[in-house]
Amino acid sequence: MELRQLAIYVKCQGDLVGKNFSVLIVGGGTAGWMAANLLAHRWRDFPVNISLVESTEIGTIGVGEGSTPYLKSLFRALDIPESEWMPACDATYKCGIRFPGWSTTPGYAAYYHPFYSPLDRETGAEFFSQADMRRRGILVDAQPDHFFHAPYLSTAGMAPIPKRPLPFELDYAYHFDAGLLGRFLKSKAMQAGVRYRQATIDRVRLRERGQGDVVIDSLTTASGEAIAADFFIDCTGFRSSLLSELPEYQFSSYEKTLLNNAAVALQMPGDSQVPLKSETVSEALTHGWMWNIPLQSRTGFGYVYGDAFISPEAAEQELRKRTGAPDGISCRHLKMQVGRIEQHWSSNCLGVGLSQGFIEPLEATALMLVQFTIERFSLAFDPVNPHASGENQRSAFNHNINTMFDGVLDYVVAHYFLNTRNDTEYWRAARHDIAVPERLQRLVDCWDRGDDFVEYLKKAGADKIYSHASWYCLLAGMGRFPKGGAVGGGLESQQLLRDVQSFCGGNVARFESHRRYLERLAAN
Known part of the structure; x- marks a missing residue:
């Protein structure tokens, strides 16, 4: 037995008297x-029993089909290569997100939010400089699409994989079939020793440990069976079936800040004869926006909207018209509860996924928040000595997760706050009638004044979730610049743009065809 394992064994015998710590995840x-998977991996050397129970009577949302680059670290930690999971989940690569229709400013009717990579270092620096000049009233090109490699690659149907190795890796994310990914992760978790059973939870039984400390004692199934555990993880979706039973439960709604609370989704067959774009498209419609997510065999579409402005029936009709979906293709209607809970880790229960909160799918952050929550929890909680994880650890953890949620909220809300559309009451309300987060308002004011925006981002702590490159792309991409009185940038600026376009465009041929590379992955 290795020394580390021996030390863990001895500690376990003293603290738990041979009893393994049990964790029950409720909801698949x-x-x-x-x-x-993450807990089984992180705690693989500890005496922990991990189980998951899910109901066949309660479905999952299952339409989140995009990610941020953070998801790469999950598969690397689990030692799962792309050649294994991507073909199994109909997955594709994602270089960034394109946003058409959010702005009416000439020259900025659409923009691209790329994943900033080392290959963009020089051209990105030119973009930041151009944007700062434009903020000072100098009429130069500050359209982010021109300065980053991602839009060039995705437009050409290329994967963010170079034909020959580079001294660095491009940042990228994925699209995937959410149902297939769930099943894939299920098989991996069971191989790692996670116990699985099907049951519908009917009741949460609480127990008071003294001094007002209430914990979850056990769960009762619909058949009357009691399931006990030392710690519970609530993955029951918007219901928050476990956390909502605890005294500390408090939900903070975002409804005054985000107008969208519903979605309608459909799927269309893919066309293997056209280039496979490596981008998500988030296109503004009349009362919200539509996602366009290309997978290997199909394309997913969804209209995210506010039901105070358009009915579900009218939203479905608009989605069908925009996508050309025939009547034979069914739609799925969803309701969203936007907001977050205050205590993600409360007593002996942790909320993960929709049970802890939801912002909206605009920047595909849902799985990032899941992964971030579990990773931070596995570091903050000691399953060998669980009583050592006291109020201070819980408080610091909850503050950390809430900081992440609030940072994502600022960035997502900025899209609506900065929109310049006037064609419907929805878009005017999204700009004028929402409760703008205080930090976001200060950031926009700093940008408008032409002050040092990078320094202000750091001071405000807004660069911890989204980098200055993302903020520049959003603000410049929306055309948030002074109107009138601008002077031209001259021939030098025009030559710079030609040089940048030649450099980025010329590098496209150095990368793999998206569709062909995925075919090779599947053949491995």
């Missing part, structure tokens, strides 16, 4: 099985 789906 991508969030539940991601939690199961």
Whole structure:
């Protein structure tokens, strides 16, 4: 036995008297099985029993089909290569997100939010400089699409994989079939020793440990069976079936800040004869926006909207018209509860996924928040000595998760706050009638004044979730610049743009065809 394992064994005998610490995850789906895999991996050397129970009577949301680059670290930690999981989940690469229709400013009717990579270092620096000049009233090109490699690659149907190795890796994310990914992660978790059973939880039984400390004692199934555990993870979706039973439960709604609370989704067959774009498209419609997510065999579309402005029936009709979906293709209608809970880790229960909160799918942050929550929890909680994890650890953990949620909220809300559309009451309300987060308002004011925006981002702590490159792309991409009185940038600026376009465009041929590379992955 290795020394580390021996030390763990001795400590366990003293603290738990041979009893393994038990963790019960309630709810499957991508969030539940991601939690199961991460905890099984992180605690693989500890005496911990991890189980997951899910109901066949309660479905999962299952339409989140995009990610941020953070997801790469999950598969690397689990030692799962892309050649294994991507073909199994109909997955594709994602270089960034394109946003058409959010702005009416000439020259900025659409923009691209790329994943900033080392290959963009020089051209990105030119973009930041051009944007700062434009903020000072100098009429130069500050359209982010021109300065980063991602839009060139995705437009040409290329994967962010170079034909020959580079001294660095491009940042990228994925698209995937959420149902297939959940099933894939389920199989991996069970191989790692996670126990699985099907049951519908009917009741949460609480127990008071003294001095007002209330914990979850056990769960009762619909058949009357009691299931006990030392710690519980709530992956029951918007219901928050476990956390909502605890005294500390408090939900903070975002409804005054985000107008969208519903979505309608459909799927269309893919066309293997056209280039496979490596981008998500988030296109503004009349009362919200539509996602366009290309997978290997199909394309997913969804209209995210506010039901105070358009009915579900009218939203479905608009989505069908925009996508050309025939009547034979069915739609799925969803309701969203936007907001977050205050205590993600409360007593002996942790909320993960929709049970802890939801912002909206605009920047595909749902799985990032799941992964971040589980990773931070596995570091903050000691399953060998669980009583050592007291109020201070819980408080610091909850503050950390809430900081992440609030940072994502600022960035997502900025899209609506900065929109310049006037064609419907929805877009005017999204700009004028929302409760703008205080930090976001200060950031926009700093940008408008032409002050040092990078320094202000750091001071405000807004660069911890989204980098200055992302903020520049959003603000410049929306055309948030002074109107009138601008002077021209001259021939030098025009030559710079030609040089940048030649450099980025010329590098496209150095990368793999998206569709062909995925075919090779599947053949491995």
